[in-house]
Amino acid sequence: MDEEETPEIQIEVKNLYKVFGSKPEKGVQMLKEGKKKPEIFEKTGLTVGLDNNSFEVYKGEIFVLMGLSGCGKSTLLRCLNRLIEPTEGSIIINGRDIVGMDDEEMRKIRRQQLGMIFQNFALLPHRTIIDNVAFGLEIQGIDIPERHTKAAEAIKLVGLAGYEESMPDQLSGGMKQRVGLARALASDADILLMDEAFSALDPLIRRDMQDELIDLQQRLSKTIIFVTHDLDEALKVGSRIALMKDGKIIQIGTAEEILMNPSNEYVERFVADVDMTRVLTAQDVMKKADPIISCKSGPRLAARLMKEYGISNLFVVTQHRILKGIVTIDDVVEAVKNDHTTLEGIVTTDVPQVHLTTPLADIIPMIAEAKLPLAVMDDDNRLKGIIVRGSVLSALARKESEPIVA
Numbered sequence: 072m073d074e075e076e077t078p079e080i081q082i083e084v085k086n087l088y089k090v091f092g093s094k095p096e097k098g099v100q101m102l103k104e105g106k107k108k109p110e111i112f113e114k115t116g117l118t119v120g121l122d123n124n125s126f127e128v129y130k131g132e133i134f135v136l137m138g139l140s141g142c143g144k145s146t147l148l149r150c151l152n153r154l155i156e157p158t159e160g161s162i163i164i165n166g167r168d169i170v171g172m173d174d175e176e177m178r179k180i181r182r183q184q185l186g187m188i189f190q191n192f193a194l195l196p197h198r199t200i201i202d203n204v205a206f207g208l209e210i211q212g213i214d215i216p217e218r219h220t221k222a223a224e225a226i227k228l229v230g231l232a233g234y235e236e237s238m239p240d241q242l243s244g245g246m247k248q249r250v251g252l253a254r255a256l257a258s259d260a261d262i263l264l265m266d267e268a269f270s271a272l273d274p275l276i277r278r279d280m281q282d283e284l285i286d287l288q289q290r291l292s293k294t295i296i297f298v299t300h301d302l303d304e305a306l307k308v309g310s311r312i313a314l315m316k317d318g319k320i321i322q323i324g325t326a327e328e329i330l331m332n333p334s335n336e337y338v339e340r341f342v343a344d345v346d347m348t349r350v351l352t353a354q355d356v357m358k359k360a361d362p363i364i365s366c367k368s369g370p371r372l373a374a375r376l377m378k379e380y381g382i383s384n385l386f387v388v389t390q391h392r393i394l395k396g397i398v399t400i401d402d403v404v405e406a407v408k409n410d411h412t413t414l415e416g417i418v419t420t421d422v423p424q425v426h427l428t429t430p431l432a433d434i435i436p437m438i439a440e441a442k443l444p445l446a447v448m449d450d451d452n453r454l455k456g457i458i459v460r461g462s463v464l465s466a467l468a469r470k471e472s473e474p475i476v477a
């Protein structure tokens with residue numbers, strides 16, 4: 072796999088608590104003493120919203136908060152822009168703790184850094200689309216020409232060019248949600264908070280919007296915190312997913328990490344019905360292509376490597392790991408017998424290939440038919456790993472796949 076870059080932290084949440092009701096500090100105290108949400112409610116009438124959560128959100132990722140109804144997703148999201156006041160803890164955004172900031176300063180941060188997109192669109196019914204999109208900019212005191220230019224750009228980005236002068240009630244649900252998205256994009260905020268933003272949409276439109284969001288995020292590099300109770304949606308859009316229960320994040324990881332290594336039985340049950348073949352990709356199931364051989368080497372070295380490693384096929388590459396093809400043991404033995412000095416003439420170039428991101432669902436039929444291992448390629452056509460039948464089976468058995476260092 073490529074070298075991991077250290078991600079830049081955009082939001083850091085430390086020991087965040089939220090308890091609803093009067094004298095909430097009492098609830099926090101009880102949580103610290105190890106009492107649980109139902110017991111605290113029973114004894115005090117206080118409702119635990121968030122129970123000691125600490126996590127980081129990286130710049131440019133889609134960080135999903137997921138869990139069943141009432142687990143605290145919306146509370147956590149709303150604490151991030153202090154639409155809900157945390158009871159205790161800190162929330163550091165772009166290096167500054169927003170807990171304790173005065174109202175004036177907080178409003179400024181909300182306007183400039185935090186865009187919010189709601190499920191119910193929250194559009195102003197008597198304003199045109201462009202004025203809806205420009206609304207946040209208007210509040211910031213930006214003049215009409217500039218805000219209309221920015222709003223028109225955002226409208227174009229979400230695919231609604233031509234609808235600038237329409238009214239909200241002339242638009243379908245999916246289009247309204249695009250307006251909500253455009254509004255958040257127009258504000259230049261580098262963080263978008265999305266609360267069940269697609270949950271009210273028809274399934275097909277919802278899928279389109281998910282694709283659009285992933286695409287926009289890749290183009291604009293916004294940091295997005297996305298709340299959903301839908302596991303498929305979380306797995307699809309999330310760079311990382313935080314799974315919550317009773318006000319607490321119980322696991323954070325990529326879709327693959329959560330599916331392959333659920334941290335406890337609750338997570339395991341939560342993800343039990345997921346179709347792994349749609350989530351795992353070639354890079355999750357491949358193994359290191361080792362050994363490989365340079366196209367400049369001869370059949371004797373090939374024969375020795377194949378014997379040493381007990382393999383009957385060997386991948387042949389250039390010095391930059393560009394795939395040339397594969398040689399089989401029979402051809403190599405024949406070439407040695409005939410005193411050939413190069414592999415020329417015995418390299419089979421017709422090797423089945425997949426990309427690092429090819430889903431397992433597409434790989435399984437290929438592996439069933441293929442006589443040779445599959446070559447896993449990156450964008451530059453370099454060999455990154457290989458897939459044999461066994462690696463697919465062990466991944467599906469949810470065993471840890473081998474570490475990959477191609």
Ligand SMILES: Nc1ncnc2c1ncn2[C@@H]1O[C@H](COP(=O)(O)OP(=O)(O)OP(=O)(O)O)[C@@H](O)[C@H]1O
Nearest residue numbers: 091118119120139140141142143144145146147300
């Ligand atoms: N204003 C409030 N007053 C009292 N309790 C609240 C308030 N808001 C939320 N809660 C409680 O906090 C807990 C977390 O609620 P929250 O709305 O954050 O959950 P959620 O995971 O977003 O659920 P849903 O998907 O149903 O919106 C729940 O027990 C809820 O009843």
